[in-house]
Amino acid sequence: MSNIARRSEEFHLNRDWMVLIIAGALVAAVKLGVSVPWQQALPAGLANGGQFQLQIALAGLLVGTLVGLTGMGSGALMAPVLIFVLHVRPSLAVGSDLVYASITKAFGAFQHYKHGTVDLTLTRWLATGSVPGALLGAQSITWFRGRYGESVEGLILTVLGGAFVLVSISILIKSLLPKRDAAEQFAADFSSRRKASTVVLGFVVGLLVGITSVGSGSLLMTVLILFYSISTNRLVGTDIFHAVLLTTAAGASHFLAGNVDVVLVSNLLIGSVPGIVIGSKLSASAPERLLRTVLAVVLLLTGLKMLLS
Numbered sequence: 001m002s003n004i005a006r007r008s009e010e011f012h013l014n015r016d017w018m019v020l021i022i023a024g025a026l027v028a029a030v031k032l033g034v035s036v037p038w039q040q041a042l043p044a045g046l047a048n049g050g051q052f053q054l055q056i057a058l059a060g061l062l063v064g065t066l067v068g069l070t071g072m073g074s075g076a077l078m079a080p081v082l083i084f085v086l087h088v089r090p091s092l093a094v095g096s097d098l099v100y101a102s103i104t105k106a107f108g109a110f111q112h113y114k115h116g117t118v119d120l121t122l123t124r125w126l127a128t129g130s131v132p133g134a135l136l137g138a139q140s141i142t143w144f145r146g147r148y149g150e151s152v153e154g155l156i157l158t159v160l161g162g163a164f165v166l167v168s169i170s171i172l173i174k175s176l177l178p179k180r181d182a183a184e185q186f187a188a189d190f191s192s193r194r195k196a197s198t199v200v201l202g203f204v205v206g207l208l209v210g211i212t213s214v215g216s217g218s219l220l221m222t223v224l225i226l227f228y229s230i231s232t233n234r235l236v237g238t239d240i241f242h243a244v245l246l247t248t249a250a251g252a253s254h255f256l257a258g259n260v261d262v263v264l265v266s267n268l269l270i271g272s273v274p275g276i277v278i279g280s281k282l283s284a285s286a287p288e289r290l291l292r293t294v295l296a297v298v299l300l301l302t303g304l305k306m307l308l309s
Contacts, residue, residue, distance in 0.1 A: 007036040060271030068279020073217020095259030097213040100252035115235030129202030137210020138253035161306025163214040168300035170222035216243040
């Protein structure tokens with residue numbers, strides 16, 4: 001019996017190392033995709049038309065796999081990859097990331113709604129503040145560009161840095177908080193004060209998401225855990241369902257402002273959809289806490305780099 005237990009433990013340890021090796025290999029593949037002229041190996045119609053770019057699909061695969069492994073929001077992971085690995089300008093990265101996030105989160109939101117794990121009252125009051133906040137955040141980029149020109153890209157980078165620092169701290173806090181089992185149906189006695197505070201919270205998060213595309217997942221989830229007494233599965237469902245409304249509104253505003261690259265989004269989805277499936281299948285044996293901690297530290301350092309630059 002002890003031999004079986006030992007072999008099982010060794011198997012899981014090996015799987016943990018496999019997960020880390022796969023994540024490292026994906027990072028290397030994305031970097032390789034940037035440096036190697038993949039387009040020369042593609043048919044002329046695709047290479048020149050920009051319909052398929054392997055390095056972008058690999059970036060989507062990387063982010064999708066990490067999202068499936070850790071459950072972290074794609075916004076916090078995708079924006080750094082777009083900006084620092086694929087060298088997409090910040091405003092275009094933000095807009096494209098929002099459209100990408102709204103599409104990927106829609107499938108999960110539908111499943112949570114179907115299974116009744118969405119608190120519609122909480123979602124409604126959050127969206128009352130977050131959707132206008134997101135629209136204002138997205139429009140502020142257009143306003144700043146009209147006033148300050150391309151220097152707005154540096155401003156976005158600075159705000160992104162602050163958002164990454166906040167998200168990294170929220171991820172570390174979330175990992176220390178206990179999970180909840182029983183749901184408390186507080187929606188029936190949703191007081192006027194709670195409604196007002198929820199709208200304000202939604203507006204602040206929406207404004208941040210509209211400017212940076214970051215915060216609709218990890219940051220909001222941590223705040224919900226701290227201030228709302230409902231079960232973990234309903235928190236997750238509410239967070240994802242609300243994030244679809246938020247990212248769709250912000251993404252549409254960025255699209256109308258010309259801050260969305262449809263080809264970029266399409267290529268990211270080509271890689272990220274199978275990546276999420278792969279990551280989800282590996283998540284049962286993956287060192288989730290370790291991966292989340294490592295990613296939180298990476299986001300923290302990335303955010304500090306943006307702020308200091």
